[in-house]
Amino acid sequence: MRVLVVEDEAKVADAVRRGLEAEGFAVDVAPDGPEGVWLAGEHRYDVIVLDIMLPGMSGFRVCEELRRAENWTPILMLTAKHGEYDLAEALDSGADDYLTKPFSFVVLLARIRALLRRSGRAAPITHSAGDLRVDPATHRCHRGDVEITLTAREFEVLEFLMRRVGEVVSKVEVLDNVWDFAFDGDPNIVEVYIRHLRKKLDEPFGRHAIETVRGAGYRLDPGGG
Ligand code: CA
Secondary structure, rough: EEEEEEEEOOOHHHHHHHHHHHOOOOEEEEEHHHHHHHHHHHOOEEEEEEEOOOOOOHHHHHHHHHHHOOOOOOOOEEEEEEOOOOOHHHHHOOOOEEEEEEEEEEHHHHHHHHHHHHHOOOOOOOEEEEOEEEEEOOOEEOOOEEEEEHHHHHHHHHHHHOOOOOOEEEEHHHHHOEEEEOOOOOOHHHHHHHHHHHHHHHHHHHHOOOOEEEEEEEEOOOOOO
C-alpha cells in the first residue's frame, strides 16, 4: 500500500510518515500543493492524505485538480479545528473523508483503513490475542463471547497494544500513537488508561493480558493472559 502525504508542517508530515511506515505502508511526502499534484500524477497511490492549508495551492485546489484529471485515489483531507473553511467544502471538492487537526495517529490509521476498505483495496482487519478480540472498524471489543464496553481512548490504547502484541511498548510510544502529535502532557496518563483496561479486560476474568515490564513499558500477552 502506498500513501501520499501532502503536508507542509514538517513535524506532522514526519510523524505521519514514520507511523505509516511502521504499519508497512510506503509513504511519499509532498511539502506543497503543486508537488502533491505532480507526485499523484507520477505514481499510483492507494490513499492521499491532504492538508488544506498548503503553500502554492490549497488542498481544495489539489483535490479538484486530481479529480479533473480523473484521478480517483481516495483522499483524506486534514482540516484545522477552527479553520476558516467549511468542512463541507472539503467533501464538495472531491475528498472522500476529512479529519480535524489535531488528530491522533490511531484515528488517522483507522480512517485510512476505512478508505482502503471502501475502495476495495484492503480486507477488514481484526486483532486478537487468545480470546481477546478488537475490531477497529466497529470499535468493538470481546473477551470470548463477552462484549467489553470501552471508551474511545481506552479502545485506542488497547488497539495499539494489540497491533504490537507480544512486543514491549513504552509509555512514550503509546502516547505518540494514541494522543495527538501536539500532546506534551505527562506520559503517566498512559498508566491511568492501562489501569482502566485491566479492570475491564483482565480482573473480571481472572486474567493478566497486559503485563508491566519494569522500566520498559507494557506487553500484551499473545495468549490473551
Ligand atoms: Ca498546512
